[in-house]
Amino acid sequence: MRKIQNFLNKRLGFMTLLIFFLWIKTVIAYYIDFSLGVADPIQHFILIINPIATSVLLLGFALYINRAKISYIVMGLIYFLESALLYGNILYYREFTDFLSFNTIAGAGKVSKGLGASASNMASYHDIIYWIDFIIILILFLTHFIKIDKRPFRKLNAFAITMTGLMLFSLNLMLAECNRPQLLGRTFDRAYIVKYLGFNSYLGYDSIKTAQNSQVRSSAVGTDMDNVLQYTTDHYAAPNPKYFGKAKGKNIIIIHLESFQQFLIGQKVNGQEVTPFLNSLYNDKNTMSFDNFFHEVGQGKTSDAETMLESGLYGLPEGSFFTSLGTSNTFQAAPAILGQKEGYTSAVFHGNIGSFWSRNDVYKNMGYDYFFDKSYYDQDVQNSTMEYGMKDKIFLSESAKYLEQLQQPFYAKFITVTNHYPFQLPDEDASNDGFVKPDTDNDVVNGYFETAHYLDSSLQEFFQYLKDSGIYDNSMIVLYGDHYGLSNSQNPALAPLLGYNADTWNNFNNTQLQRVPFMIHMKGLKGGVNHTYGGEIDVLPTILHLAGINTKQYIQVGTDLLSKNHSSIVAFRNKNFVTPHYTVLKNSNDGYNVYSNKTGEEIDLSTNPNLKAKVKKWQKAVNQKLQISDTVNNKNLLRFYTPNGFEPIDPKNYNYQNEINHLLDTRSALGLKSTSIYSKNNNQSTTSMYHTDAPELGGDRSSIDNWDYFKKNQKNQQ
Numbered sequence: 190m191r192k193i194q195n196f197l198n199k200r201l202g203f204m205t206l207l208i209f210f211l212w213i214k215t216v217i218a219y220y221i222d223f224s225l226g227v228a229d230p231i232q233h234f235i236l237i238i239n240p241i242a243t244s245v246l247l248l249g250f251a252l253y254i255n256r257a258k259i260s261y262i263v264m265g266l267i268y269f270l271e272s273a274l275l276y277g278n279i280l281y282y283r284e285f286t287d288f289l290s291f292n293t294i295a296g297a298g299k300v301s302k303g304l305g306a307s308a309s310n311m312a313s314y315h316d317i318i319y320w321i322d323f324i325i326i327l328i329l330f331l332t333h334f335i336k337i338d339k340r341p342f343r344k345l346n347a348f349a350i351t352m353t354g355l356m357l358f359s360l361n362l363m364l365a366e367c368n369r370p371q372l373l374g375r376t377f378d379r380a381y382i383v384k385y386l387g388f389n390s391y392l393g394y395d396s397i398k399t400a401q402n403s404q405v406r407s408s409a410v411g412t413d414m415d416n417v418l419q420y421t422t423d424h425y426a427a428p429n430p431k432y433f434g435k436a437k438g439k440n441i442i443i444i445h446l447e448s449f450q451q452f453l454i455g456q457k458v459n460g461q462e463v464t465p466f467l468n469s470l471y472n473d474k475n476t477m478s479f480d481n482f483f484h485e486v487g488q489g490k491t492s493d494a495e496t497m498l499e500s501g502l503y504g505l506p507e508g509s510f511f512t513s514l515g516t517s518n519t520f521q522a523a524p525a526i527l528g529q530k531e532g533y534t535s536a537v538f539h540g541n542i543g544s545f546w547s548r549n550d551v552y553k554n555m556g557y558d559y560f561f562d563k564s565y566y567d568q569d570v571q572n573s574t575m576e577y578g579m580k581d582k583i584f585l586s587e588s589a590k591y592l593e594q595l596q597q598p599f600y601a602k603f604i605t606v607t608n609h610y611p612f613q614l615p616d617e618d619a620s621n622d623g624f625v626k627p628d629t630d631n632d633v634v635n636g637y638f639e640t641a642h643y644l645d646s647s648l649q650e651f652f653q654y655l656k657d658s659g660i661y662d663n664s665m666i667v668l669y670g671d672h673y674g675l676s677n678s679q680n681p682a683l684a685p686l687l688g689y690n691a692d693t694w695n696n697f698n699n700t701q702l703q704r705v706p707f708m709i710h711m712k713g714l715k716g717g718v719n720h721t722y723g724g725e726i727d728v729l730p731t732i733l734h735l736a737g738i739n740t741k742q743y744i745q746v747g748t749d750l751l752s753k754n755h756s757s758i759v760a761f762r763n764k765n766f767v768t769p770h771y772t773v774l775k776n777s778n779d780g781y782n783v784y785s786n787k788t789g790e791e792i793d794l795s796t797n798p799n800l801k802a803k804v805k806k807w808q809k810a811v812n813q814k815l816q817i818s819d820t821v822n823n824k825n826l827l828r829f830y831t832p833n834g835f836e837p838i839d840p841k842n843y844n845y846q847n848e849i850n851h852l853l854d855t856r857s858a859l860g861l862k863s864t865s866i867y868s869k870n871n872n873q874s875t876t877s878m879y880h881t882d883a884p885e886l887g888g889d890r891s892s893i894d895n896w897d898y899f900k901k902n903q904k905n906q907q
Contacts, residue, residue, distance in 0.1 A: 246358065288383055447674075456638075721757065773808070
């Protein structure tokens, strides 16, 4: 005991005590108050050590101060601020399932308003854990167990402490990057940075990004919109009269097919179709399918796909637009346009936490009326989730209780996740129809086919529910693959399954695999397979024109796939591109590798000057298209331009904390005028019509009283 006391009576010893207290209560908070999705032993280890490095760095600053009392006071102040930051995040997370950002802290008034009239409403009895250390420290000083060390602390030793902190942080960052590559580059979710690097690193990172964004935006002026407006006017593609308004007044259901690539359509393994339901839908007479449709995402992947779908603008060259700019940018997004022009109710359904990709903030800026994230689904169902959210069969069947309550017409988006890397389907969810996944030497490739088969079965169940409940007859259903599932490094193992030689596989083949499905299904559509070249940037104008809304006045850089004036140059985020006849890839020598789409053979531009001139012209168009989009996003230019009849969205009008009450209050207020499927069904739930073979639900969703859970969850959300 005497040795411990002697150590604590030194300045370094007291700092060590503070670091220990900060470390222990932060780790307790990680496991008790936050849901950080820790999935493996390495992540647990990183989570446990990540508070240490920044605590050493911050508290170590006090060691450079010569005067002992001031040094101790500075240490105490830093310690208090660190404790307050931790507890502030705990309270904020309980209310918003998110972490305090720089903007949130800077707008302290808004924080207090958002947290409610009193923080005591969110306090818990176990919170004493986070403040009892102050009582312990006070007692230690009052009993003179700890005394202020008046001896000067050598600057060299203080510097050594700083270097130790930097070394520990470097080790922490290295482990984090090994477990989650591009952690800071892509910024999947605020929770990821907290999980891997801690609260201090997250707040520092967020502050730097905020400052960078503010600098760019502060230089923007209204006249910056002139070039943008000129571009969208010059490249506007008028709707095809044959299809314009074809889906007017219809519900629009978007099904986001996670990591689903076009080659899966019609693909067989061991003589059995991988996606039999989607194959039948793809070739259905009421489906318009596109076989030359490409994903155009960058590092933001899924969030980039959503950015293009909702806004008609690309994601960013680096990182995710959702997490970097989407939380504060002005939008002219699909839910707002459809809501204001045609009276649509809008909702997103997603079986992951709302903060992933900052969706709970971005969706408010887009004007989504409802957002049903993981918190709105039955957490009592055992084994219902995987790393990225709920299994598709459970997610879709559980969504029915909310979908039937939406006022029609509605714009509803379902984000599936089971077909997500690393494509590991639990044994209990393996198909019971005899499907056997391929047996290559690459487990990721093998698993990809199995999870895709599971997704296909999930969609078949969902479509059957739509038909049985009556939703199908009044809906246009849009399905699209968001991005690649198998990366370029795995494609050689995939090649033999597609009939190619792995040894001759090249970048042309990789680019062709950027095709993803795009299907528009609606009763009476009279579809077919459309060979038009296009990409995700073209989805929004296509959907709006089908809904009878002309896009001419909106800022969108894509064009209607059904328009006779559609631009068929598909621009990728890395500035490569594809035309109906050629695939053009930039090479390391600032030149191009150009391939014939028909033969796959590379074309020598030195012997074809006409094609070389065309490639340069096309490249200029691609660069301009991406540059216009980036300028609008980076400078938040839409704040300077409001289309006629459009009202800019105020995110303060949206709150996703009590969606069940929101649904019920709306239906109650409308009374006999309610247009929800529930109301149309004589105020009887249609969830009993949902049948699924998900083993977690007993093999039949209809055997579950979904309405009882709806009412129970209503209480939980209050």
